[in-house]
Amino acid sequence: MILSSIFxxxxxxxxxxxxxxxxxxxxxxLGVYFAKTSAGGERTRIDQVERQxxxxxSRIRMLDAEVAYLERPRRVGQLATLxxxxxxxxxxxxxxxxxxxxxxxxxxxxxxxxxxxxPSALAPPT
Amino acid sequence: xxxAHLPQRFRLPLAWRWVGDWVWxxxxxxxxxxxxxxxxxDARIRIFIVTVVFGLAFLVLVIGAAxxxxxxxxxxxxALANPEARGDLVDRNGALLAVDLLHWDLYVxxxxxxxxxxxxxxxxxxLPGIPARxxxxxxxxxxxxxLAGGLTPxxxxxxxxxxxxxxxxxxxxxxxxPLGQSAAHLIGFSDTGGQGVAGAERxxxxxxxAAAGGGQVPLAIDMRVQGVLEDELGKAVAExxxxxxxxxxxxxxxxxxxxxxxxxxxDPNRPGASPPDYQKNLAAAAVYEMGSTFKAFTVAxxxxxxxxxxxxxxxxxxxxxxxxxxxxxxxxxxxxxTLVQVFQHSSNIGTAKxxxxxxxxxxxxxxxxMGLTKRAKVDLIESxxxxxxxxxxxxxxxxxxxxxxxxxTPLALTAAYGSLLNGGIAVPLTIxxxxxxxxxxxxxxxxxxxxxxxxxxxxANVADPIGSGGSANAPGLSVGGKTGxxxxxxxxxxxxxxxxxxxxxxxxxxxEGTPADKRxxxxxxxxxxxxxxxxxxYSTGGWVxxxxxxxxxxRIAPYLGVQRHYAPTVAExxxxxxxxxxxxxxxx
Numbered sequence: 277m278i279l280s281s282i283f284x285x286x287x288x289x290x291x292x293x294x295x296x297x298x299x300x301x302x303x304x305x306l307g308v309y310f311a312k313t314s315a316g317g318e319r320t321r322i323d324q325v326e327r328q329x330x331x332x333x334s335r336i337r338m339l340d341a342e343v344a345y346l347e348r349p350r351r352v353g354q355l356a357t358l359x360x361x362x363x364x365x366x367x368x369x370x371x372x373x374x375x376x377x378x379x380x381x382x383x384x385x386x387x388x389x390x391x392x393x394x395p396s397a398l399a400p401p402t
Numbered sequence: 403x404x405x406a407h408l409p410q411r412f413r414l415p416l417a418w419r420w421v422g423d424w425v426w427x428x429x430x431x432x433x434x435x436x437x438x439x440x441x442x443x444d445a446r447i448r449i450f451i452v453t454v455v456f457g458l459a460f461l462v463l464v465i466g467a468a469x470x471x472x473x474x475x476x477x478x479x480x481a482l483a484n485p486e487a488r489g490d491l492v493d494r495n496g497a498l499l500a501v502d503l504l505h506w507d508l509y510v511x512x513x514x515x516x517x518x519x520x521x522x523x524x525x526x527x528x529l530p531g532i533p534a535r536x537x538x539x540x541x542x543x544x545x546x547x548x549l550a551g552g553l554t555p556x557x558x559x560x561x562x563x564x565x566x567x568x569x570x571x572x573x574x575x576x577x578x579x580p581l582g583q584s585a586a587h588l589i590g591f592s593d594t595g596g597q598g599v600a601g602a603e604r605x606x607x608x609x610x611x612a613a614a615g616g617g618q619v620p621l622a623i624d625m626r627v628q629g630v631l632e633d634e635l636g637k638a639v640a641e642x643x644x645x646x647x648x649x650x651x652x653x654x655x656x657x658x659x660x661x662x663x664x665x666x667x668x669d670p671n672r673p674g675a676s677p678p679d680y681q682k683n684l685a686a687a688a689v690y691e692m693g694s695t696f697k698a699f700t701v702a703x704x705x706x707x708x709x710x711x712x713x714x715x716x717x718x719x720x721x722x723x724x725x726x727x728x729x730x731x732x733x734x735x736x737x738x739x740t741l742v743q744v745f746q747h748s749s750n751i752g753t754a755k756x757x758x759x760x761x762x763x764x765x766x767x768x769x770x771x772m773g774l775t776k777r778a779k780v781d782l783i784e785s786x787x788x789x790x791x792x793x794x795x796x797x798x799x800x801x802x803x804x805x806x807x808x809x810x811t812p813l814a815l816t817a818a819y820g821s822l823l824n825g826g827i828a829v830p831l832t833i834x835x836x837x838x839x840x841x842x843x844x845x846x847x848x849x850x851x852x853x854x855x856x857x858x859x860x861x862a863n864v865a866d867p868i869g870s871g872g873s874a875n876a877p878g879l880s881v882g883g884k885t886g887x888x889x890x891x892x893x894x895x896x897x898x899x900x901x902x903x904x905x906x907x908x909x910x911x912x913x914e915g916t917p918a919d920k921r922x923x924x925x926x927x928x929x930x931x932x933x934x935x936x937x938x939x940y941s942t943g944g945w946v947x948x949x950x951x952x953x954x955x956x957r958i959a960p961y962l963g964v965q966r967h968y969a970p971t972v973a974e975x976x977x978x979x980x981x982x983x984x985x986x987x988x989x990x
Binding site (some may be wrong): 293303308338342344345367 | 450453457464468497498499501502503504555578580581582583584611618625626628629630632633720849876878953956957965966
């Protein structure tokens with residue numbers, strides 16, 4: 277019978293089934309040991325990288341907050357006042373589609389025409 | 403008989419039948435071993451089975467241990483979430499409004515301090531905000547004690563570089579508001595335990611806690627609009643020196659609050675440094691008798707109920723008695739006025755006569771529909787209850803038709819104007835950013851035709867020289883609006899004061915197009931403004947609030963993507979600043 281032959285067969289005095297079981301046990305123990313050891317090393321490295329990422333994120337947040345602080349509307353307004361800047365006038369606003377019409381109007385305006393007898397400053401040299 | 407021989411109706415699944423057969427055969431093997439006089443085989447087999455079962459269990463544990471050892475950080479357990487942590491508050495474009503930043507708490511352990519005198523001297527110099535007496539007390543103790551909290555990285559580094567033994571630093575996240583006073587009342591602030599105390603910090607507590615760890619909660623506010631609003635409100639405050647001031651910008655279709663400014667304001671990083679009154683969100687928590695801005699509601703109700711048409715006439719030549727009140731006009735037109743002229747002249751007599759025709763029941767029903775009789779529907783917890791007439795009779799009609807006898811918050815007024823200008827739907831206000839193009843469901847209050855007519859009437863009040871809102875005009879933006887000047891009740895004289903007023907301007911732009919088109923509402927309100935030389939001694943809404951509203955609109959239109967349209971036959975006013983003597987409109 278196959279089952280009884282497995283239990284009865286011996287190698288150098290040890291039952292085959294016990295040798296197989298012991299071998300499996302040792303393999304599993306070594307497997308767990310190596311898995312845990314290598315995972316522990318990886319874990320340490322991951323923790324280090326995570327700490328670095330957290331520190332960088334914290335630094336980025338600090339810088340973002342500093343940018344927001346420096347760009348706060350009141351400060352920008354005070355700087356604009358200091359530099360004598362004013363809100364743009366409505367007549368200085370133009371949609372992209374209207375730029376060609378503005379250029380045409382400007383070319384017809386004598387204020388923008390080149391003085392007679394003198395070449396325009398923008399004219400190419402001859 | 404094995405399990406395989408059971409009748410068809412008792413048949414089990416194949417796997418179970420296999421296990422059953424196997425156990426059956428095993429038991430037979432035990433029986434045969436016992437019968438053959440070999441009981442040791444029986445015991446061996448049983449031991450083998452137990453070994454196999456334990457081996458399998460061990461294998462499962464091995465696989466589980468290896469898997470959990472190699473699992474990613476997200477699968478690890480045991481890391482407790484910080485209950486005080488909150489996500490970032492950002493504006494609709496992602497600009498940072500409130501953020502948890504790493505700070506340090508400083509503890510001193512006197513048992514390891516080498517030189518107490520030198521340590522004391524260094525701490526007094528490095529921490530000027532901490533009383534020397536407190537430092538002495540900590541240094542004189544016998545165990546580690548807290549000395550200072552909320553140290554910035556620079557402050558912590560400066561202390562650390564002193565190289566003093568006994569100084570212990572503990573990391574701690576702390577809520578910071580990088581914009582300082584800007585939008586302080588809308589953003590609000592939270593306590594050291596991470597609980598919101600006011601504003602969005604309180605209203606959006608749950609989503610903020612859910613976003614802890616780097617997530618963001620976007621608000622509807624646009625900091626570019628907010629900056630302009632605060633700038634122009636600040637200029638109006640500097641010129642007219644009021645007791646308080648409010649500025650609001652909303653999208654009338656979505657109800658999103660794009661800007662909300664109050665004066666006086668406070669720094670949410672140090673709320674305790676300002677008087678408690680400064681922390682009050684006047685836009686949400688203060689109620690005012692708004693005055694003539696209510697006339698827009700009365701006129702709209704008159705149109706919507708069919709009581710009047712734009713051409714209907716009202717005799718405003720003599721004072722009108724309704725209930726216990728005799729109603730006068732601030733600047734008596736002493737003429738028969740059409741409905742549109744009643745609006746433009748801001749005639750109390752004409753409005754009261756219209757309200758009398760509407761009747762108290764219908765007036766109350768419409769006011770309720772617009773949300774004026776309850777606290778404004780908005781996420782902010784500060785939203786205050788209005789003061790409404792106890793009984794809707796002729797006296798109440800006479801008063802409320804032109805904004806007296808009823809106190810509402812600026813936000814309630816804003817929400818009500820929204821229903822007037824967006825096609826007639828009462829939409830709740832919100833501080834949360836909604837998806838682009840979102841139009842929340844609301845209850846219909848006015849017909850679309852009434853809304854379209856009101857846009858025309860409000861535009862005429864700004865564009866027409868006899869209108870009271872001319873100084874709010876902005877080139878190409880077809881601004882419409884209504885002035886308001888509510889006299890304040892003075893308890894000392896037990897009557898309405900002639901000098902203390904709430905002056906406001908309720909504006910909308912662009913008025914051109916259909917009611918369904920993109921449209922914004924702007925409210926500027928000054929509480930007890932003082933006249934200036936430029937206002938010719940007036941402190942009414944048309945003189946103190948309308949110019950500021952016009953300047954706000956002129957500056958924020960490009961940010962909101964509103965194109966200027968110039969009608970070829972209509973000459974737009976060259977500037978938005980009021981100039982010249984008072985116009986016929988009373989500016990009420």
